[in-house]
Ligand SMILES: NC(=O)C1=CN([C@@H]2O[C@H](COP(=O)(O)OP(=O)(O)OC[C@H]3O[C@@H](n4cnc5c(N)ncnc54)[C@H](O)[C@@H]3O)[C@@H](O)[C@H]2O)C=CC1
């Protein structure tokens with residue numbers, strides 16, 4: 006599909022892209038750049054690309070497609086760095102979990118004639134770094150684009166075809182709508198997970214060993230999300246601040262109402278809410294959207310009697 010694809014940032018997302026691009030033969034040349042020499046060396050040892058450089062400008066030179074896969078707080082710095090080396094007619098995209106901030110950071114640096122199309126694959130895991138990636142990551146997952154008013158439809162179609170070949174389904178929306186939607190379906194769940202695991206850790210009467218020992222229950226699901234990359238999630242919180250605060254305010258109100266129902270023994274209210282939420286889970290499963298992330302690194306502690 007492309008002569009040369011440049012991947013800037015080679016963590017979970019960048020390395021998954023490298024692997025699927027190679028498997029599907031989507032580029033003749035994959036150029037990889039990342040800031041830290043150790044990460045670049047690891048990418049080279051894993052044979053993720055065809056050329057490697059800590060200088061992003063070297064990587065993007067002559068590239069037809071440039072995919073920026075760095076924490077959202079670094080998007081502006083990367084755009085500024087690569088701008089002078091971008092080829093006319095090239096497609097520049099990203100994979101960041103927030104979109105208004107990425108558009109605001111990158112747009113000012115995009116040269117005339119370069120097609121900038123912000124994107125976000127709704128696919129990931131709690132793991133990070135070049136070893137964490139795998140080629141099936143994007144299979145049957147959504148990839149959302151937030152095109153700008155002057156986005157060239159042909160460039161958008163070409164990028165959509167690329168992501169379809171990576172296994173994804175495509176949707177488009179405004180950056181504002183994206184950020185509000187993702188605040189509730191992705192950002193809040195992670196924040197809640199960080200919070201509940203932090204609360205458990207702070208409890209004096211629940212020792213750390215008990216948290217580990219009994220975490221086969223619902224708590225375990227929270228610990229997976231709460232193991233996600235701290236830099237990435239710090240940036241998401243700082244760069245989707247308004248939408249997250251809006252959703253947190255609603256969440257807190259609903260939590261207070263739930264707290265009140267428990268305090269006053271309002272079983273009907275609890276039953277109604279739990280019935281409504283159960284239906285949501287079931288409709289997600291029916292829609293085929295219940296793909297669990299791979300079980301990398303999870304230690305299943307067998308019950309002694311089951312052995
Ligand atoms: N982890 C996930 O589940 C998902 C992450 N995303 C988004 O994808 C982007 C990348 O996330 P991951 O691949 O998970 O992170 P990661 O931590 O696995 O990889 C980030 C990469 O960016 C590099 N990097 C950091 N700052 C840089 C800079 N200033 N210049 C050049 N390279 C730099 C790092 O060295 C690393 O190679 C983030 O914007 C994140 O919001 C999107 C969907 C899912």
Ligand SMILES: O=C(O)C(=O)Cc1ccc(O)cc1
Nearest residue numbers: 102126127128129130131191
């Ligand atoms: O690991 C999980 O459950 C995720 O939700 C992964 C994820 C994290 C961030 C995104 O922007 C999209 C997907």
